[in-house]
Amino acid sequence: MIVGPLFNLDMRSDKEAMPFDVKDLESELTLRALYNRWCSYFNMARSSEGYRFNIFKENVRLIYERRGADPKKLEANHLCDVTIDELCPPKFARRRY
Numbered sequence: 001m002i003v004g005p006l007f008n009l010d011m012r013s014d015k016e017a018m019p020f021d022v023k024d025l026e027s028e029l030t031l032r033a034l035y036n037r038w039c040s041y042f043n044m045a046r047s048s049e050g051y052r053f054n055i056f057k058e059n060v061r062l063i064y065e066r067r068g069a070d071p072k073k074l075e076a077n078h079l080c081d082v083t084i085d086e087l088c089p090p091k092f093a094r095r096r097y
Helices: 028-041 049-067
Strands: none
Touching: 028 049
């Protein structure tokens, strides 16, 4: 499951989140353009681009589902290509011994 702090709730700075539009979610091509824009906005260089892009796609769609089409609410922060497991790793190993 991919959930995490994906949207900016307090709007303190322009660089905390990148706005996007519903049109950016229309196709694979527009999502790829949004991802490239997001990478340059936050100055991200990704080595595993295919893997990160798939996470990014799921997360921006989740933002849209939770926030609706209101352009003031559609924003992606610098963690938009990270999974919840990467943000909050398990405290205990699944196999300890």
